[in-house]
Amino acid sequence: MxxxxxxxxxxxxxxxxxxxxxxxxxxxxxxxxxxxxxxxxxxxxxxxxxxxxxxxxxxxxxxxxxxxxxxxxxxxxxxxxxxxxxxxxxxxxxxxxxxxxxxxxxxxxxxxxxxxxxxxxxxxxxxxxxxxxxxxxxxxxxxxxxxxxxxxxxxxxxxxxxxxxxxxxxxxHPAMPIRGTIEGFYGAPWTMENRSKHLDFLAGVKANTYVYSPKDDPYARDRWREDYPKNTLAELGKLVATAQRNHINFVYAVSPGPTVCFSDPAELKLIERKFEALRSIGVHNFYVALDDIEYTKWNCDKDKAAFGEPGAEAAGVAQAKFLNAVQASLNAHDPKAQPLIMVPTEYYDAKESPYKASLRKHLDPKIVVQWTGTDVVPPAIATTDAQAATKAFGRKTLLWDNYPVNDYAQTTGRLLLAPYTRREAGLAEGLSGILSNPMNQEAASRPAVTGVVAFAWNDKAYDANRTWHFSARELAGGDQRTTAALLTFFDTQHIAPTFGNQPWQEQAPRLKATLDAVREAIAGGDAATRKQAIANLVKCADDLAAASDVIRSGVVDPAFAQEARPWLDALQLWGRALQLTAAGLNAADQSSPAAIRYFATAKKLAAEAAAIQSIKGATRFDGPIKIADGVLDTFVADAPKLIAVE
The missing domain is CATH 3.30.379.10 (Chitobiase/beta-hexosaminidase domain 2-like)
Incomplete structure (x- = not known):
């Protein structure tokens, strides 16, 4: 920074x-x-x-x-x-x-x-x-x-x-007491270098919380009962020191849900042992994740004897009893500890249910409950949604916002770079805070996370687009040309998917407006208007084609260009395809047969661009890179039909 x-x-x-x-x-x-x-x-x-x-x-x-x-x-x-x-x-x-x-x-x-x-x-x-x-x-x-x-x-x-x-x-001052990120995605976890850079970034945008919860850390999930190797614990200690220097609360999350026996006192002792080891490296904030598990079965016979047949209500009782014991242990052993945070099994809505009623009744009111909104990836969150969550869980919730995380199938081939929006001003009154779940790509997550933290700091004065532009300037080190190139690139990655078929943010709105204007000008039949629209298209195509090289040479942190490499490669090819498409339209407008050659070469480059694959293993789902899909590819395909070539 x-x-x-x-x-x-x-x-x-x-x-x-x-x-x-x-x-x-x-x-x-x-x-x-x-x-x-x-x-x-x-x-x-x-x-x-x-x-x-x-x-x-x-x-x-x-x-x-x-x-x-x-x-x-x-x-x-x-x-x-x-x-x-x-x-x-x-x-x-x-x-x-x-x-x-x-x-x-x-x-x-x-x-x-x-x-x-x-x-x-x-x-x-x-x-x-x-x-x-x-x-x-x-x-x-x-x-x-x-x-x-x-x-x-x-x-x-x-x-x-x-x-x-x-x-x-x-x-x-901040409107919300908790602001930051939770490294809670599936797939390749961040490296320690990624995390250290991320903590420096969080400090610059006035965040105060980072939750360490990578799903692929075996010692936090599948092998949670085991001690960390000494070298791993030492590396975590360096990270904790970086967080402290940056005034970031480092929160350690353990995910025992898939195997834990809630009624076994030995399990609590194992949690205490793990937390004590982490306390030795400076961790004083803890989290127990009980998401993505089933409550239709117990993991041990003791739980059936203690809580009866498995089910939603029984799961609420069992989890509450276990978490209350963890909170009591923190109270007894760590005067510096903040309230325990938990994510419930039903984390994805605010509807009344036997599970939520049970948790609400039995869970220590001091414990913080995290919640993802009205869905796993909600298209919008209103103040009434937060009020419903408060009622359902019996306390203000901590929002786990699954943006810009890209670990689910609908995000294959995408970086999620749209501004953080469609969260209602006034949410600070109904939430204890917001944590963004970022992408596997740390540097590329910063534009969206900047918006999340800015909203949590001052939701009533938050402006999504101005904050988005600020994030681009930060990545560009204040350089205007690089900032413009980044915003051009961001626009091609503007779509924000959900778990369904309908995204909650549209794809490439700025580019689409330009391409729609070209279509309208050509359809209108006025020669001067058509000529100007094609000239505008040439400028737009030049910007697209040049953006990748400008970004690679201009971003402050090279990690952004490294993480975005296949997207930048594809963007450059798509930009060249659009340049040739513009040349084809210009030739067609002058009744030149060269238009056919331009369009054919554009089609070939578009096919090459569409075949570029994501970096294997970098995200949970590998696949072809998407650049302004449904907008740019459609225009390049339709362009040869817009003006008749004789």
């Missing part, structure tokens, strides 16, 4: 003025910065400022070294050459001062008083003020707590990407 500052830093190296209003062109308007996630409140003050070459930090006692290091890095990448420290603000402001700390600090409160601002007092909340004063100015980063201060630095990172920083006040 820090590489994003590079371009901005180079632009600002020549700025030598102090942090003062004279850094702005006289009469130039002061503009409101666009920040993500959208802050709860942001108001412009009077004037604007430019960062100069020197800054003084006033660091409140107890401020984490890592947080201070991030501030230093942000300032250096913004062109600040000299960073000194002081104990307090001077009586006369003679330069640029950046005050960092929590509300407990006298220096922070003094700085806020000078700007006439009170601290945001919500958990994980923060306040940022910037004021021009004397011959310099003051930027204050004030956290309600250490987490809030860390989030403030992420906002500063975005602010200093502008050459001109306006005087402003930001009051901000």
């Amino acid at each position: 820090n590489k994003l500052f590079t371009c901005v830093a180079l632009l600002m190296l020549g700025v030598g003025t102090s942090f003062a209003q004279m850094g702005q062109t006289p009469g130039a308007p002061v503009t409101l910065p666009m920040l993500f996630p959208t802050p709860q409140s942001i108001e412009l003050g009077k004037g604007a400022m430019v960062l100069g070459r020197s800054t003084t930090l006033i660091i409140a006692p107890g401020t984490e070294t890592g947080t201070v290091d991030l501030v230093r890095a942000a300032l250096r990448l913004a062109g600040v050459k000299t960073i000194t420290t002081a104990q307090k603000l001077p009586s006369v402001t003679d330069g640029i001062y950046v005050v960092i700390g929590t509300v407990k600090s006298a220096a922070v409160n003094d700085a806020l008083k000078q700007s006439g601002t009170a601290i945001d007092n919500h958990t994980e909340g923060y306040t940022i003020t910037s004021i021009a004063k004397g011959n310099g100015g003051i930027i204050t980063l004030a956290g309600h707590d250490a987490d809030g201060l860390f989030h403030a630095v992420q906002t500063l990172r975005q602010l200093v990407q502008r050459s001109v920083i306006p005087a402003l006040v930001i009051q901000d």
Whole structure:
């Protein structure tokens, strides 16, 4: 994420003025910065400022070294050459001062008083003020707590990407207490490097939770009773340390459901032993997954004796008793532990049932219940759905949103890159949080996950498209050409499937609008309109054909291009096919027989593109790559019939 500052830093190296209003062109308007996630409140003050070459930090006692290091890095990448420290603000402001700390600090409160601002007092909340004063100015980063201060630095990172920083006040805090991802997909799990990068990414978008729950980790599921090998536990320990540095709650999930004997005390002891081993590497947040199992049979005779014949109601009682014992153990052994999280066997709707009624009646109210919405992959989630889930489970639920996960048959050959949408503003009042289930491709999951976390931070001010564009800029390191190429690519992967036949987001809406306009212009019969539409098509085809090379050379993290390799290969071929299709239409419009040759070559390239396969083993289902399917392929096939060639 820090590489994003590079371009901005180079632009600002020549700025030598102090942090003062004279850094702005006289009469130039002061503009409101666009920040993500959208802050709860942001108001412009009077004037604007430019960062100069020197800054003084006033660091409140107890401020984490890592947080201070991030501030230093942000300032250096913004062109600040000299960073000194002081104990307090001077009586006369003679330069640029950046005050960092929590509300407990006298220096922070003094700085806020000078700007006439009170601290945001919500958990994980923060306040940022910037004021021009004397011959310099003051930027204050004030956290309600250490987490809030860390989030403030992420906002500063975005602010200093502008050459001109306006005087402003930001009051901000998350709408939902839990925001992040659950690595809960089937198929190839992420590598430790993937996970470490993902935690760095989550920090940048103000997430606070990562659940380790890969279905293919045998020690978390099939062999859950066994201890982790020492080397694996050590690797997990490094990951936990990365999470802690990034203010991310690392949650470890165990999935004993397929084999557990709920009534056997020995099973609880095994869970306790596993959790104790993980506690030794710094894990204090735990999760028991009971999804994707049957409750029509018991795994042991003891459960039949304890709970009677197998069934939905009996399963609810058995699971509740077992989970309550796990929660009691956490209470007894780990004062740092957060409430246990569980995913129920009926996780996919909010309909009343004997199982949910049993769970609601017997489950410790402290335990957090996760739920995927109105379906396994819901097309939309409304506030009324969350209310129904609260009623069904007897508590606010934690939404497990199965987007952009691509481990089911309908996603074969797809990356899911559409913006996160069709979740109703106001859900923060009915949910305890949202966790996205990402794709097997970590870097490619970031555009969608950025939207999920931004929605969870401020659902009422969330804008899907603007956040989508921000995610592209982040991947592009701020480069405009790469950002445009990524958005072109994202559009060809816009479809969002469900478990049924109807997707919940359409495919390639931007490309379809262009191609539909060409069809309409040709059908209309006006020569000038037709000529312009074909010229627009040429530009569109050129953009498609060029996008892959631009992305490969321009993305900040090469992992994105590596994960998307077959899609980028196919996109390039489809772009060339569309270029030839446009040439064919242009030739046909001029009654040239060359149109036949252009269309034939386009058809051949389209067939080559359609034959490209996904990376074997990278996802649960292998298959042919899909690029704007139903839109681009249909147009290339139909084009020879749009204008008669004599």
